[in-house]
Amino acid sequence: xxxxxxxxxxxxxxxxxxxxxxxxxxxxxxxxxxxxxxxxxxxxxxxxxxxxxxxxxxxxxxxxxxxxxxxxxxxxxxxxxxxxxxxxxxxxxxxxxxxxxxxxxxxxxxxxxxxxxxxxxxxxxxxxxxxxxxxxxxxxxxxxxxxxxxxxxxxxxxxxxxxxxxxxxxxxxxxxxxxxxxxxxxxxxxxxxxxxxxxxxxxxxxxxxxxxxxxxxxxxxxxxxxxxxxxxxxxxxxxxxxxxxxxxxxxxxxxxxxxxxxxxxxxxxxxxxxxxxxxxxxxxxxxxxxxxxxxxxxxxxxxxxxxxxxxxxxxxxxxxxxxxxxxxxxxxxxxxxxxxxxxxxxxxxxxxxxxxxxxxxxxxxxxxxxxxxxxxxxxxxxxxxxxxxxxxxxxxxxxxxxxxxxxxxxxxxxx
Numbered sequence: 210x211x212x213x214x215x216x217x218x219x220x221x222x223x224x225x226x227x228x229x230x231x232x233x234x235x236x237x238x239x240x241x242x243x244x245x246x247x248x249x250x251x252x253x254x255x256x257x258x259x260x261x262x263x264x265x266x267x268x269x270x271x272x273x274x275x276x277x278x279x280x281x282x283x284x285x286x287x288x289x290x291x292x293x294x295x296x297x298x299x300x301x302x303x304x305x306x307x308x309x310x311x312x313x314x315x316x317x318x319x320x321x322x323x324x325x326x327x328x329x330x331x332x333x334x335x336x337x338x339x340x341x342x343x344x345x346x347x348x349x350x351x352x353x354x355x356x357x358x359x360x361x362x363x364x365x366x367x368x369x370x371x372x373x374x375x376x377x378x379x380x381x382x383x384x385x386x387x388x389x390x391x392x393x394x395x396x397x398x399x400x401x402x403x404x405x406x407x408x409x410x411x412x413x414x415x416x417x418x419x420x421x422x423x424x425x426x427x428x429x430x431x432x433x434x435x436x437x438x439x440x441x442x443x444x445x446x447x448x449x450x451x452x453x454x455x456x457x458x459x460x461x462x463x464x465x466x467x468x469x470x471x472x473x474x475x476x477x478x479x480x481x482x483x484x485x486x487x488x489x490x491x492x493x494x495x496x497x498x499x500x501x502x503x504x505x506x507x508x509x510x511x512x513x514x515x516x517x518x519x520x521x522x523x524x525x526x527x528x529x530x531x532x533x534x535x536x537x538x539x540x541x542x543x544x545x546x547x548x549x550x551x552x553x554x555x556x557x558x559x560x561x562x563x564x565x566x567x568x569x570x571x572x573x574x575x576x577x578x579x580x581x582x583x584x585x586x587x588x589x590x591x592x593x594x595x596x597x598x599x600x601x602x603x604x605x606x607x608x609x610x611x612x613x614x615x616x617x618x619x620x621x622x623x624x
Contacts, residue, residue: 211378212329212330212331212353212374212375212376213330213353213354213355213359213377213380214319214353215317215319215353215354215355215356215360215444216317216319216330216334216351216352216353216360217311217317217318217352217354217357217361217363217364218315218316218318218349218350218351218364219315219350219351219352219365220293220314220315220347222254222257223254223293223314224242224253224254224290225254225255226349227286227290227347228240228242228283230345230347231346235256235281235283237258238258238281239259239261239264239277239279239280240259240282240283241253241254241256241259241270241282241283242282242285243270243282243285244284244285245282249271250269250271251267251268251269252264252265252266252267252269252273253285254266259273259277259280262276262277262280267597270282293314293345293347294314296341296345297341297345297349298310298316300340301318301337303340304323304327304333304336304337305319305320306446307319307321307443307446308444309444309445310448310449311488312488312489312490314349315489317444317445318337318444319443319444320333330353331374334351335372337351338372348371349370350364350370350372350373351373352367352373352374352375353375354380355375355377356380356435356438356441357442357444358384358392358435359381359438359440361391365391366387381437384412384436384438385410385411385412385415385436386410386411387411389408389409389411389414390605391411392411392414394428394431394435395432399426399428399432401610402425402426404606411436415436450553450554452490452551452553453550453551454484454485454550454551454553455481455550456477456480456548457477458473458476458477458545458546459544459545460473460543460545463542463543464543465543467534470543471530473546474529474533474546474548475525477529478495478525478526478528478529478548479522479526481548481550482519482520482521482522482525482550483522483600483603485550485553486520486596486600491518492519492520492525492550493553494511494512494550494551494552495511495525495528495529495532495550496508496509496510496511496532496549496550496551497510497511497529497532497536497547497548498536498546498548499536499543499545499546500544500546500547501541502541502542502544503541505539505541507536507537507538509532509533509535509536510532511528511531511532520596521596522596522599529548
């Protein structure tokens, strides 16, 4: 088979997969991962059998018990889940130094040039799958294609586990049948335009001419090439903690209205947040830079608390508003707002992001800290559950399908 050299590793339901690998008696049984010591605990992850019984992530554990009388509830074990990510990276690095961390339980590899050591790319992928299975007891989905886009789409189509080698001739047909929002580069500004033009599948976008693509967006021709599986983006070896996602909003006309400026900062942060979540990452640092009418600039950075991160739009919005108000110290009109998201981490499981350990040295009373952490974790999980639903609507119907009510006061949600 004539395949590419890009491999995507995808561990579906990482927390549940780890628990099953450690306790084989759980296989074939309904169980969830949730904190038993927390009132109104939520389901962080679940087995396939629990899913079939109507249980979902983010559901109250108490409600999950009503759906399954023999449901087992397991406490989350964060260190074990982090260890699995480490083992996945170690296994990948045995085959190639070109390894990209793409989120919790997700890795990209490029095995080009390793044929003498490990054989054809398909053989290397099979050996990688066997190595991970032997070391962890977990069988992930491993997809092999000629581009990162095709490999990622294939790992979603052929999940929850197994090996999906795509020939160069087959991958284009597979990608063409997928929703257009899965295509890298289709962001929150472009997606509504594509939906309005009835371009809902990647294949429809791939059929456009150069002139038609240019009319959609300046990046239209590039997106059409990606839709045709013409994608030369390399595997990024730089760790997420060193990456950056940025955007800017130019005001027309320049403004000194604090409510308008604050709203624009939050809207820009939400746009970047949508792009960030689509890559499976969460930011721990947000930086706002403003450009005044006279050319002077000012900037402020807001960092997430220890053990936390900015994931949902409500968190990003609050951080952006705070950073903007701290940066805007002159009574001068603002021409441009820029936002940068940095210090990325894998976006899941939720426990790793929103359940910080209490620090007795800071709080003094461990019990108070534990209760505060529990409350914050529940609120964050609620925000993420709502955010996930909103993101699904945006991906399917475009950003204009759901907008904050306040956006109508300022002429829309984007610059």
